[in-house]
Amino acid sequence: MHCITLAEVAAILSQHGPDLISSQTEIRSEAVTCYWASSRRRIAIWHGLLAEHRAAQRVGDTVDLRFWWDRNMPLLEEIIVSEMLTRVVAAVTAEIESANASAKGRDEVSPVTHTIFLAHLDVSHRVHRLMIHREGYSVHHAVRLNRLRQGVQRWNDALIGRLSMQPSEALAFAFDHDRAATFAKESRERGVHAVRNVSCWLMNASMRDMLSRRVSTEAAFPEANQDVADSVMSMLQPELFDDLGTLKSGWLHRIGQEQSSPESMPEFKKPNLDWSMGNKEL
Numbered sequence: 671m672h673c674i675t676l677a678e679v680a681a682i683l684s685q686h687g688p689d690l691i692s693s694q695t696e697i698r699s700e701a702v703t704c705y706w707a708s709s710r711r712r713i714a715i716w717h718g719l720l721a722e723h724r725a726a727q728r729v730g731d732t733v734d735l736r737f738w739w740d741r742n743m744p745l746l747e748e749i750i751v752s753e754m755l756t757r758v759v760a761a762v763t764a765e766i767e768s769a770n771a772s773a774k775g776r777d778e779v780s781p782v783t784h785t786i787f788l789a790h791l792d793v794s795h796r797v798h799r800l801m802i803h804r805e806g807y808s809v810h811h812a813v814r815l816n817r818l819r820q821g822v823q824r825w826n827d828a829l830i831g832r833l834s835m836q837p838s839e840a841l842a843f844a845f846d847h848d849r850a851a852t853f854a855k856e857s858r859e860r861g862v863h864a865v866r867n868v869s870c871w872l873m874n875a876s877m878r879d880m881l882s883r884r885v886s887t888e889a890a891f892p893e894a895n896q897d898v899a900d901s902v903m904s905m906l907q908p909e910l911f912d913d914l915g916t917l918k919s920g921w922l923h924r925i926g927q928e929q930s931s932p933e934s935m936p937e938f939k940k941p942n943l944d945w946s947m948g949n950k951e952l
Contacts, residue, residue, distance in 0.1 A: 671895040673751040674881045679899050680755040680829055681877060683762055685870040687833035687840075690906075691765045697779045701904040705759070708897035709786045715891060716793050719745055720800075727805055735806025743811065744890040749797050750819055751881060752895070753790055754826045759902055760787040761830055761840035768839055787843070818884045824849070825877045832857040832870065 683690070719742055726734040760783040767780045800807075801815055823845040830844040831853025844850035857866065889895065 671892050671899055672889040673748040673895060674878060674885065676752045676755045676895055676899060677825075677881055678874065678878060679902060680758040681870075681874040683755075683758050683902070684829035684833045685867070685874070687758075687762050687765070690762060691769050697763065697766065697905045699778070701901060702779050702782050704904060705898070705901035706782050706786060708894070708901045709756070710789070712891060712894040712898060713786075713789050713793055715894060716745065716749055717796075720793070720796050723800065723806075732806060736808075739807040739811055742890075743814075744886045744888045746797050746800075746815060747818060747885045748890040748895070749790075749793055750815070750822050751885060752898075753794055754822060754829060755898070755902065756787050756790040757826055757843040758829055758833065759783050759905075761833055761843040763905075764839045764843075765833070814884070818881075821880050821884060825880070828853045828873060828877075831855075832866075832873075 723735065723738050723742075726738055760780070763783045764780045767778070797815075798819075801812065801819075804812060827844045827846055827850040830840055831850040833840050841847055841850050841854070
């Protein structure tokens with residue numbers, strides 16, 4: 671799986687984030703465990719390859735450093751792009767548990783996703799330091815990674831903004847809090863659900879077009895990315911989808927919750943059998 675697909679998963683979660691939060695669904699612990707394990711495995715692979723650059727840097731082998739950059743550009747792009755999914759997952763789980771706080775009374779999922787977010791942030795900072803020191807890589811590499819970084823940060827704030835249409839904890843996972851708040855305000859102004867959906871799909875297509883033009887066609891670790899994406903999708907309960915496999919809207923979730931609650935069930939009076947028998951005798 672390419673890192674662009676991971677960004678698309680983040681976009682889908684962001685698009686349906688308000689509905690997922692309003693549904694007050696519980697995330698299965700098995701799915702969280704899979705997400706933690708798959709993310710940690712991928713982060714360990716990243717650290718191992720970044721350590722090779724440090725080893726070549728200590729030796730002072732400029733030729734090996736140049737080859738390292740040529741070989742691992744897809745890796746660096748993957749770290750930068752996939753951070754969007756890490757941030758969106760952390761934001762969604764934080765919002766869901768905040769909505770369920772009164773019912774559950776304790777956090778179970780958000781600490782795990784926040785830990786993965788911090789671990790991914792550490793790897794991203796290592797990549798940024800490599801970009802600043804510029805040892806062994808060309809101007810072409812510098813311009814390419816910097817343009818990708820700027821685009822990813824802006825699109826990440828757009829995803830976080832439309833996820834948190836109301837002032838919320840999700841804005842803490844944006845690169846620029848004010849920019850994400852501006853996107854959140856624009857999402858609120860769209861109002862109608864159908865209009866918002868069309869706007870979201872257009873934004874998703876625009877994001878994919880930007881990433882397709884700024885990243886390599888080769889995926890660094892497709893299997894590791896697939897494991898992370900599978901674990902994220904497994905967090906979504908089957909009842910969140912309709913018969914066509916589409917995520918239900920918040921309106922349908924509220925209807926289902928009202929129908930399933932005992933307080934909403936209508937009371938039916940039992941027929942007066944004595945009165946009925948009396949009428950027959952007459």
